[in-house]
Amino acid sequence: MEAPSTYQPGQPIYLDYCATTPVDERVFARMTPFFTTHFGNATSRHHAFGWDAREAMETARFQVAALINARPGEIVFTSGATESINLAIKGVMQPHRNGSPHLITTAVEHSAVRNTCRFLEAQGVAVTYLPVDSAGRIDLDELEASITAQTRLIAVMAANNEIGTVYPLAEIGQIARRHGVLFFTDATQAAGKIPLDVAQDQVDLLAFSAHKIYGPKGIGALFVRGGAPVIDLSPQTHGGGQEQGLRSGTPHVPGIVGFGEASRLAQMVLSEESQRVLLLRDRLESALLARLPDAQVHGAQMARLPNLTHLAFNAVEGKDLIGAIHPVAASLGAACTRTGGPSPVLKAIGLTDDEAYASVRFSVGRFTTEAEIDYTVDVVERAVRRLRQPFLEQHTPRYPADV
Numbered sequence: 592m593e594a595p596s597t598y599q600p601g602q603p604i605y606l607d608y609c610a611t612t613p614v615d616e617r618v619f620a621r622m623t624p625f626f627t628t629h630f631g632n633a634t635s636r637h638h639a640f641g642w643d644a645r646e647a648m649e650t651a652r653f654q655v656a657a658l659i660n661a662r663p664g665e666i667v668f669t670s671g672a673t674e675s676i677n678l679a680i681k682g683v684m685q686p687h688r689n690g691s692p693h694l695i696t697t698a699v700e701h702s703a704v705r706n707t708c709r710f711l712e713a714q715g716v717a718v719t720y721l722p723v724d725s726a727g728r729i730d731l732d733e734l735e736a737s738i739t740a741q742t743r744l745i746a747v748m749a750a751n752n753e754i755g756t757v758y759p760l761a762e763i764g765q766i767a768r769r770h771g772v773l774f775f776t777d778a779t780q781a782a783g784k785i786p787l788d789v790a791q792d793q794v795d796l797l798a799f800s801a802h803k804i805y806g807p808k809g810i811g812a813l814f815v816r817g818g819a820p821v822i823d824l825s826p827q828t829h830g831g832g833q834e835q836g837l838r839s840g841t842p843h844v845p846g847i848v849g850f851g852e853a854s855r856l857a858q859m860v861l862s863e864e865s866q867r868v869l870l871l872r873d874r875l876e877s878a879l880l881a882r883l884p885d886a887q888v889h890g891a892q893m894a895r896l897p898n899l900t901h902l903a904f905n906a907v908e909g910k911d912l913i914g915a916i917h918p919v920a921a922s923l924g925a926a927c928t929r930t931g932g933p934s935p936v937l938k939a940i941g942l943t944d945d946e947a948y949a950s951v952r953f954s955v956g957r958f959t960t961e962a963e964i965d966y967t968v969d970v971v972e973r974a975v976r977r978l979r980q981p982f983l984e985q986h987t988p989r990y991p992a993d994v
Contacts, residue, residue, distance in 0.1 A: 600966065603920065606955060612804065623845075625647065632844075647844065648847050654850075655854045658787070661790075664817060664835075665816060668812055669811045672800035675813035677703070678813055680708065683744045683823075684743060684744060686823055693739050694745075695738065697721045697729055723939050724941075726756060727890055727893065731759070734766060748778075750780045753934060754895070757785060761793070764794055765793060768793050775796040809843065872900055874961065885904075890940075898954050899953070899954045901951070901953075902953070907975050911978055912974055913951060922951070923950070
C-alpha cells in the first residue's frame, strides 16, 4: 500500500518511522471486532466469547512467530519491546544473581537494554560493554575474548535504532552456542525491515514490538527458544500465570490480533517494501549530500537498515533544524530516550558533542512518497542555509579595502 504520489505544500510529512508507525488500515480493520462484538477474555474457558478470543490470539501467535521463523509456542506476548527486553535480560540473569554472573552487551544498545544492565550491575551482575567503531560495529574477536566461565548472556541488538547499523546475528549466535552462553537480541528496529530467522541465527531470545511494523502500540513479544537446553527464565510479572507463566495478566486480545495481522503483512511485503524504502532513503540522502556537500552520513560504510539515514549538518544544531523544517517530522534519535546530553550511541561511535548535537535522523516507511522526499530535500536545504548564516557571517574573514 503506497500513499498518493502528489504532495500539497504545507501538509505534514512523517519521516520518523523508526519512532513509530501509523496503524495500517488492514490491521485496524482486523482489530476492530475484538473491541466490540468479539470482546471476550481469552482466558475464559467455559463459553464461546472466551473461545473466540483464544482462537484469534493463537492465530496471531502463529503469524508473529512466522515473521522470525519461530514456533508459535515460543512467542510470549508482552506490552511492548521494553517489557520483553526486561523479561529477557532480568529473567536470565536474576536466577544466577548470587553466583557473580556476567553479561556482555554493547555501548550502543537502546536505553531499554542499557538501563536494564545498569540496574543489574547495582544488583551485583558484572557487565561488559563492548566498544564500537565509527560505524557502530563490534569486534567479534573481542566479543569472544570477553566470555568467561561466569558469562550467562550476550545481548546485542539486531539493528541500531539511531544510525541503522545491522549486526551479524548468525556469527554472534555461533560464538554464543560454542561457549554455552545464551544470546538475546533486541530486534525492535529490524523486524519487518530485514529478514530475521531465529533458528538459522541461533538466537535464544528476541524482543520486538507491533508499533514499529504498522501495528498498534502497547503490544510486543518475546521469543523464547524452546527445546534443549531449557532456558531458565524468571518471570517479572506475577499473577494468573498467563503466557506460559512468564507474563501474567489478562491478554490484550485486540492488540495481539493487530500484531498478528501486522506481522502477516510485513512478512508478505518484506522484500518489496524493503527495496522501495531503500530507494526513497537513498533519494533523500543523495539529494541532501549533493546540495549540502559537507553533510555527513553516520554509518554509511556499513550495512544499514534500508529506511534510515542519520545525517550531521555542520554548524547547525539538530534541535534547531528539527524546529525549522516544518512540516517535516524527523527526530534527533531515539524517541524513547529522555536525556539532557548527547546521544550515547553517537558518542560511542566517536563523535564530539558538537557533532552529536548537529545530527538528525530521518526514517521513511510504507506510506512515504517520492514527492514528500523531494519536498523535504528543499525544506531541509533552505533551513540549513538559513541557520548557518549567522555562523558564516561570524567566521568569514574580513580584509581591508584595496588602496
